[in-house]
Amino acid sequence: EAGVTQFPSHSVIEKGQTVTLRCDPISGHDNLYWYRRVMGKEIKFLLHFVKESKQDESGMPNNRFLAERTGGTYSTLKVQPAELEDSGVYFCASSQDKLGRGVYEQYFGPGTRLTVT
Amino acid sequence: AQKITQTQPGMFVQEKEAVTLDCTYDTSDPSYGLFWYKQPSSGEMIFLIYQGSYDQQNATEGRYSLNFQKARKSANLVISASQLGDSAMYFCAMREGTLIGGGSNYKLTFGKGTLLTVNP
Numbered sequence: 001e002a003g004v005t006q007f008p009s010h011s012v013i014e015k016g017q018t019v020t021l022r023c024d025p026i027s028g029h030d031n032l033y034w035y036r037r038v039m040g041k042e043i044k045f046l047l048h049f050v051k052e053s054k055q056d057e058s059g060m061p062n063n064r065f066l067a068e069r070t071g072g073t074y075s076t077l078k079v080q081p082a083e084l085e086d087s088g089v090y091f092c093a094s095s096q097d098k099l100g101r102g103v104y105e106q107y108f109g110p111g112t113r114l115t116v117t
Numbered sequence: 118a119q120k121i122t123q124t125q126p127g128m129f130v131q132e133k134e135a136v137t138l139d140c141t142y143d144t145s146d147p148s149y150g151l152f153w154y155k156q157p158s159s160g161e162m163i164f165l166i167y168q169g170s171y172d173q174q175n176a177t178e179g180r181y182s183l184n185f186q187k188a189r190k191s192a193n194l195v196i197s198a199s200q201l202g203d204s205a206m207y208f209c210a211m212r213e214g215t216l217i218g219g220g221s222n223y224k225l226t227f228g229k230g231t232l233l234t235v236n237p
Contacts, residue, residue, distance in 0.1 A: 003161075031223060042121075043208065045224040056224060091162060095223070104212070104223055105152065108162030 002026070004109035006092050012115045018080040021112045023092030025074070031055075031095040032075050033106060034067060038088040046090075049075060082116045089113050120144065121209050123228035130199045131236050137184070138194040138231045140209030149213045151192040152225060153183065156206040165207075168192055199235045206230045 005024045013019050025032045034046040046065070047057040051072035060067070064083070069075040079086055093106040122141045130136040142151065153165040168176045168183045176183040184193040196203055210225040 033224065035225075035227075042229050043210075043225075043227040045226070048223055059224070089160070093162075105164050105167055106225060107164060108154070110159070110161045 004092055004094050004107055006090075006109040006112050008112060009110065010113045010115075012117065013082055014117055015084055016081045018078065019082055019114060021077045021079075021090050021092075021114070023075045023077070023109060025092070025094030026096075026107055029094035029096045029107075030072070031104065031106075032069060033093040033095070034075070034077055035091040035093065035108075036088050037091065037111075038085070043091065046077075079114075082114075084116050087114055087116045119228075120226045121211055121228035123209055123231050125231045126229070127232045127234070129234050129236060130196075132201060133198055135195060135197045136199055136233065138196070138207050138209075138233065140192045140194065140228060142190050142192060142209075142211050144190075144211065144213050146213040149211055151183070151185070152210040152212065153181070153192075153194045154208045154210060155203075156208065156230070157202075158205070162208070166194070196233075201235050201237060204233060204235045206232050 007022045011019050030051050032049040035043050037043045045059040047067055048055045049069045052069050066078045089111040091108050091111045093108045095104040095106045097104050120143050124139055149170045151168045155163045155165055166176050166178045166181045166183050168185045175185050180197045182195045208230045209228045212225050
């Protein structure tokens with residue numbers, strides 16, 4: 001079974017430019033999450049999709065961030081325009097209730113390292 | 118206030134010895150879950166072990182066990198018989214049961230992590 005994949009692995013852009021990150025969850029996982037780790041800080045939740053619907057977007061920092069999950073498969077996270085403080089590692093995760101007891105352990109992708117200069 | 122506290126920025130252990138990584142948490146939700154993840158230098162986050170707040174027994178997964186002390190709000194990870202491949206960053210995370218305002222909550226809140234180094 002393929003794991004969660006993310007593209008690109010690294011992205012370096014200038015302030016004011018646009019970047020789109022992509023996440024492909026584990027096949028069959030309805031739940032998809034985006035997290036971010038800014039240098040030296042904790043990993044922070046951004047948002048959660050159930051299929052194509054946004055279940056919780058309480059962690060999205062501002063309206064420069066737009067996440068989509070058309071068709072309930074892969075997801076994109078667009079940052080437009082990028083600012084210096086957006087630099088960090090963006091993780092995607094997916095989950096399904098395999099254990100049947102509401103655990104929903106999340107399986108993470110390798111992350112996209114975004115550097116805004 | 119920090120919801121997840123990992124007080125050890127770095128830990129060292131000799132190969133084949135056991136090591137405990139500390140994690141304390143703060144929640145008023147009676148229903149919650151605690152997770153440990155491993156992040157090796159390659160960057161991916163690997164799920165290790167889960168403990169539910171209503172679970173009667175401490176979770177175990179191979180060489181990993183979770184020392185769950187509910188009254189003290191601690192969920193320490195114990196790694197037995199350390200191996201060189203255990204060298205990595207370890208994150209404790211919590212999922213609380215419900216969202217403020219209602220609805221099921223799935224998001225994880227993470228601690229800052231502990232960097233474990235296993236020495237040969």
